[in-house]
Amino acid sequence: MPYRKTELLKSVDWFTILIYVIMVVAGWFSICGASYEFDSVGMFDISGRPGSQLLWIGLSVVLIFVILMLDADFYDIFAYLIYAAVILLLIATIFLAPDIKGSRSWLVLGPIRLQPAEVAKFATALALARLMSGYGFQLTTLRNFVKALFIIFLPMVLILLQKETGSALVYFAFLLVLYREGMSGYILLAGICAVIFFVTSMKFSEIVAGITPVGELIVMSLILFISTALVYVERKNLLAIKVIFIVTVVALAVGGGISFFFPVNFAYIILGLIGFSVGYFLFLSVRGWTTHYLLIALFAIGSVGFLYSVDYVFNEILEPHQQIRIKVSLGLEDDPGGAGYNVNQSKIAIGSGGFAGKGFLNGTQTKLKYVPEQDTDFIFCTVGEEQGFIGGTIVLLLFGILILRLIYLAERQHATFPRVYGYSVASIFLFHLAINIGMVTGLTPVIGIPLPFFSYGGSSLWGFTILLFIFLRLDAARGERL
Template identity: 40%
Template sequence: MSIARKPITARIDWPVIFLYLALVTIGISAVYSVEYISFDEPFFDMSKSHMKQLMWLAISLVTGLIIILTDSKFFSSVAYLSYLVGILLLLATFAVGSEVKGSHSFIKFGSFSFQPGELCKIFTALALARFLSAPETNFKTLKDRLIASAIVLVPCLIIIKQNETGLALVYFAFFLAMYREGLPNAILAIGFSTAGIVLATLLVERLPLFIIITVIPILAFWLLWKQIKRNKLIIIIIAGAWLIAVLFSQVLVPYVFKHVFQGYQTERIYSMLGQDVPQEYQKPGTVVKKDADYNVRQSKIAIGSGGLVGKGFMHGTQTKYSFVPEQNTDFVFCGVGEQFGFVGSSFLVLLYVTLLLRIVFIAERQRSLFSRVYAYCVGAILFFHFAINLSMTMGLAPVIGITLPMLSYGGTSLLSFSILLFIMLRLDADRHMLIR
């Protein structure tokens, strides 16, 4: 029997299913362990977060089964339509949205609420895969690269307006998928250079930084003088890079920190750097908190207290007694670190790395460009969430409200990651039949 004629159960990539279920199980256990003081309390209490997460897991699995039974060509055919629906849902939050912790990004129907920005990641992945796989698309041209970038940046900008900066940053993960399809190395170089200039602007005063930025191109002129005499274009490139660096460090970054970022966002960034917010970046009328790094400090205490093998399941103190804020959502990793120590944390990281490597393997074996791009989008989103969340809990990145995939409490988050994975599995199951 040919692979294409095998039943769907034989064509599904079961390692991904097992890894997904393992991570979700660990997540529900982690949420349960920080909610309960002892085993004497009833487990089946629908008011508790772990039971709500179990309900969302059931919804996610049913949705996943429906996806597996759906014709794989359906996802390509509805890609643009679903993207349009996602954009309309994002815009609807400004009219009928509810404010949650300062963010205006949720839509509520009675006791049920969902976050369109989470679901829109799925629609953006489908739309980007559809565009890049279209026969008329030539990703080597500037026009098509700009269109692909616009597909990603439109929902990103709307989400920023909802005051969900962390979720908006996730959308930049799609550029990793575009890089696999031919985005120039120069784009990544520009991205890393920009990040370096932003970091330097925060750590170095303006005048010394201006001098440093000016000395570097002077040295470049001196070292490349022979090449410059043969190719005058090098002068334009160096001068242009110097001008952009100066504008970023002296004008744009200070403006963004003072007039675009919220006060608490600036505090978290400087807290990560171990510095107080400079007077020039303090918004008028705002009080700078002295404990802006409280969440991260408690998080590091909880993780460090776990030692090598941890305190044991349900025996954590920092998390159980709520010393760590958001311990079942953004800081859920603390519960794992405290209760299972370095060994348990390493095992969890290994599960994520294995899942990411498996997704890359699945992406590379696709015969359909649509399926390959979509799989890389899934991998990029998971990697971004995983890397930033763990860095956040250990003080290596500012606290920007990014969940840990399949572990953090949140129905929309679990459902969106589940849909992302199951669509990838469905496309992979038909990889021998799908071309282009």
Template identity: 30%
Template sequence: MKWYNRFDWLIFFSWLILSLIGLVAIYSATQGPMHRDTFIAGNFDRQVLHVAIGLVIIILMQFLTPQTYVQLSWPVYILCLFIALLTVFFGIEVGGERNWLNVFGFRLQISEFMKLATIMVIAGFLASQRQFSIEEPKTLLVLLVLVALPVGFITLHGDTGTSMVYIGMIPFLLFWAGLSFGLSLLMVMPAVLAYLTVVNIVAAGIVAVMMCGMIFLVDRRPMVTVSGVLLGIAVIIGVQVALTEVLQPHQRARVEAFTNPAVDPQGAGWNVIQAKTAISSGGIYGKGFLQGTQTQLRFLPEQQTDFIFCVISEEFGLIGAGTTLFFFLILLSRMVFIAGSHKHAFARITIIGIASIFLVHIIVNLGMATALLPVIGIPLPLISYGGSSFLSFSIMIGLCLNLRFYERSFSIYDS
């Protein structure tokens, strides 16, 4: 079979189109009259360079065999941990977070690359276990350590947003690898209940009962159900105590502004109000390229990164926003299809892990843009401005393409 018949053009063109959508949105967010004399005016040129480098990386990655990536998983994971440790002590602080490291004049955000490294080392570990149960205590302990190490370092950087991505992506990964639905639901429960407790404690209680009921129905082990009940109670009480006794006044004000932006429209509620205004004002067709008032008058905070979806919605309307989500849907559905049909465990787990990273990023970023989730600095994959973010997602795409390309002609377990 010729190489172009084995290459997954659907994933590649989805990457390319989403990257171009990102460039258009970043141009609008940084090149308007109000932005020309600011530092962010150069972000578009830098992002063009990021896309070009990403394309080269994707092409070069196809010349390596899947076995090479299996062998590199542990060294890359350890290297990322080492760089993360260096960042704790020598990192550059930006926006209260010490998650940037200056490497030969370039700023590297290792937490972006750590996600894929963690996915690969987990996939390599699980694929090497010929006969095992993922629910065995020994296996779960190893997985816990593999995840806890990067999360711990990233938390020390002050990057709580990226830490939350791990919490979101790991249940998807482990469920695909064989973890029962009941235990997977148990892993998701803390994040869901913590969010609902902040928004509405009654809703949190109702959802907790429903989730425990689902766990009981699908997993008849009494210990799992009891664990769900105790965990639900602990999360709801813990969040309430944190809101009333632990948080400082300014932190409490930010939480209140998230649930009710009108409380502080000029302060903590500003981001939410401006983002919702931008999205709602776009209508079906949008205001037109470079015509968005919220974008061009710089009312939108961090519009080239956290709120890039608001730029798309305001200037290109529902059609532009829907088109963006459509190509994300194509990309994710294709990844899931490949993961489901691939014959190698390493490839299956790695690709579904990559899909889960994309999915969590998309959900959280859209949640921030629509005020359904607090702003925690999670970029929209391939669209938000950022070199480390874009290149890490491009590497993920390159790895998916590689594992798909060599599926029939190469065994990743050959020596």
């Protein structure tokens, strides 16, 4: 039965729209609390940030109407064209954007400033969904997997060239989509392990027990444990587990005995055990003609290589300001007046809100402008101070409900295109939420990404609005794909 426009109001997911409205309204009040000055412009004056954000919200309503009125097939048919246009815009931004706080990510058009990186997310999601919905597409083939990675990482690289690291890192969220669509769990595990190994090696980099670097020892032990655990989880090969366990016990016992007479670097012993395990896995792979053990061996080799590259990446590739932010986040340095200032002030603001908060426009930390970027990247500290633990919890619950709802909507799709796009939307929101809240509370380094619908900015609001409502339009049309 052909889809009729008159049925749109009935088929669109109003529950998600309600959550969107609540969050946008709450975000506007938070921006008021963070930036409104009693002796300055009025709250509805567009020359001030509350009034300016209200204008962007009003324009978003028009944008939503346009998105919902377009035929759902429009986004499928023109996905690649939209992606190509955004890629060209990102390239132009590298050369045309002025230097603002060390990055070239904003196009200035008179009184209007546009950040193409924000709209690139929905364009990438559309292109990825278009690729994966192609006839006979299988993500498990190397060629298709490379195509998917190219679509994801091309805008990421262009945004990195704009020196906008935070926005670029968001594109790692698409790996969750690939995992849902059949990507090997080893790749996702490798990514998670890379983060754990990096943080662990950095955290304990300066601790030495005898002549054994503690950070190196811990990471080596994790590599050996995870590699061995994978053998059991996938193949239930108890013999392999026993062999590795016995060799490990013997090696550590011998090393412990020698350490009473000579200094012993136990990290080297674990490294030798990893080498033995890799050789054993390769033997099992050849004997059984299976790639499973080969993948585990490659995981172990790659992990060791990654471990020994951490120092080079940190010291030679990362910028000095990125290095100090990571060190402050990991507690390796205390820089309350520099790199740690934003986070320390944010924690103070959130803590001062207590359980119930100080009330709307009554936040002292925010009113006295102690927290830099308190109406953009650090907007959550305003929520914490004015609305307290209760308000912060409600905001987190709203995001949780929204993400779970998006996953539910994605799973009920009858076609690949809307499902892949829906998971892209959910993954992007999840990544933004986790990193932004972690950044504001000091759990992750400060990388500067907005909190969806709360942080001030027209580009951010429009980017997330387009991202969300394209999916709601696709979901509303699912009946015609039966």
